Amino acid sequence: GNLDVESLRPTTPPRDHRLRCGHAMVLSGRPSPSKLSSAGSSPVRGNTAGWTEALRRASSLGEAQSVQASRAGSGSLGGTLPPTVSKGFIRRVQDVPDLSLEVALGNMPKIKSCVERFGIDVNTCGHDGLIPMHVAAGRGNMQVCKYLVERRGDIFAKSNDGMTPLHMAARGGHIDILKMFKDCEGFYIADLDIRTYDGWSCLHFACRDGRRSVFDFLVHETSRTEAIMDVDLDARTFDGRTPLLIAAEAGNTEMVENLIRTGADTSAVCWSERHGFEGLGAVHLAAMMGHKEIVSNLALSGEDLDKKTTGGWTPLMLATHAGFTGVVKILVNAGCDVTAKTKDEEHTALDLAKRHKNTEIVDIILKELELGG
Template sequence: MAMPELCQLAQRGDLPRIRAVLASSPCSDRLLDTRHRKSGDSVLHYAARHGQVAVLRYVCEDCGLSPETGNVDGKRPLHEAAQAGHTECVRYLVGRSVQIDVLKRADWTPIMLACTKTNLTVVKLLREAGADLTIRNKDGWNCFHIACREGDVNILNYLLDCDSTLWDSVSTNGRTPLHTASLHGRVGAANILLQRYLFDEHGLPVDTPASGSGLTALHFAAKEGQTNAVKLILRFGSSANTKDGKGRTALHMASGGQHAECVRVLLNNEAQDGPDCSGNTAEHLARKQAVKEIFSQLH
């Protein structure tokens, strides 16, 4: 049987058939060690990715495959199980004392991948096994920054309870977790950050600019039309008229993106239209009639 077929059995969790195939093969070791031609995935990767813990246990314990097997991207079974949120596979692999902070290509650890999903149990298992929450990937993001992008409030609160300094990080492009949460409209995440850190001794000014661009959380939210995030940030004292490095306000961002409701909210919160460094006003940037009408109604 060719390797892809064996992997299909692993995906389905058909352990009896896998046993039968290997028992009937004169070269079972070579069959098990065969990889997907392009990805380099092994039976272990397929089992972990699809949550087949019985297959994972069998090929590790009975067949002797190493749970540290990597594919061409450097992903190991723990990466696969964590990314897919398969609790029992993660529990099994952690119990085998695999490397917790092993990096795949682009410097992603298993806990970073776990934070792209909503399975708090997996995150806890990795943390309790010693996962480092402060490791950063090639983009300068740690697992908390990634969790802010996804917005699961349970994971965010847990990570902050483990390390209350995680909020204070900056990505390679100069964004804080608050910037990222605002950009993606993760209102729950932004609310946690603002409630927990805006007024404490650390100080998280709501209008802290991203280094380089000068964009604030309000700019990012308005740019993507994240109306609820815009409303939240304004409630926490953001100035509707803060300018970025090019002289643009959030109103420029919302108008340029044709986000009519964001434009309405900003104008109702004392946003003032004026020229940016290129001489463009927000009203000039409004191309859609719906956005233009808002300006005309409020003039």
């Protein structure tokens, strides 16, 4: 029959004005979102929508399977309620905890109450596509992660941007949780290379955030224990960035050293929408971000310091343009070409230094030109 939701709404809102519709799952279709909508109810209307929120929670708990409302009864919380909705049920509905919140807080008693008492699905998504497993892995809470795995929590679930709990654990440096996931039934070593929708792997996050233990696990431990496949050291994001390029841009010197030592491709290049350049290599990114130690290490490792971007920019030009005097000194002392020109405007590093009125860099380059002349 027709569902009259308005008859379930009290004229005075319930005492608990914090009813949250996100606690309930309408996926069961009891009552369906379309019926609620056609009845004039707003599923996101504020807490004045008292019994609408209660019905949504009732759906998730399976206690409002046959709610048939008529306009015969409406009133305040203490007034007459529809026959299938008891006052005791409404009180219980208001006490339903937020599973994701309790997971974030690490509150095991309430987490178990959500799942075992109220029957909340451990794989329920939030508006951003995150499920409780994402939250627990990101927080590094092993006890909660184990419990969610036992309750068939999905360790491969993807958020709206493609993040999985594995990515969350890698990003946070929670090596114990990554190892626990690896031991889960149905897990294959190739799953450690799972990508976000932007192409980021666990290794990308570890290299960006300097998570050495995660790096060692992904690169060394897995290759010793699983001969089927090694983690891809040169995996590319959608803008072409490898773990080495990400580590160089982020200034993680140790990660850059480890990647080069492990055999990462130092000739890889990418494009950067943020910086507006194409063909950026590790030395370009380190130079334009002012990471002196990384530039020095790349120079010592034999990296081409005169490598040009698509537009003809060298690391020296990028460092000069950004005003990083220390990087300029390193590059000049390492013997880079101070006379190189950009492709279109044919500017040299000296031209850029003069444009930005950086007298210190002007002096460094002029001195080098005099010595070279």
